Amino acid sequence: MRTQKSEAARKWGLRIHLLLYVLSNLAQVVVWFLYDSGSHFWPVWSIVFWGIGLAFHIWSVYSPPQSNTAR
Template sequence: MRSTKSESDKKWALRIHLLFYVLANLAQVVVWMLYDPEHFFWPMWSIVFWGVGLAFHAWSVYSPLRPDTEH
């Protein structure tokens, strides 16, 4: 038996994901600026790859529903 989340639950989960994405990456950028601004911008890796995951999460929330293909 599958449990399904409501649309509002999915949107809240996405908002929480976005909040943590922004806060965590902002913290990394601040640490980089305080301790290592002359070197490579290493927070880029988290921003880019976590951003890809966040984009897939947003796609799963806002994409049109497909019919269930289970038999």
């Protein structure tokens, strides 16, 4: 059973994760653009794979709680 405090903490943690994802990947894109824009778009690896982790984090926060009843 999720408590109200733990739910708020989960959402706060997700916001921090999302903020760090956006800022870090934006910084990588800027560095790529300024110094290496003629080559392969290497920030894609961070965007995609970190994005998968972020998607799982979003899913874990917003998925309905499962009951712990034994069958």
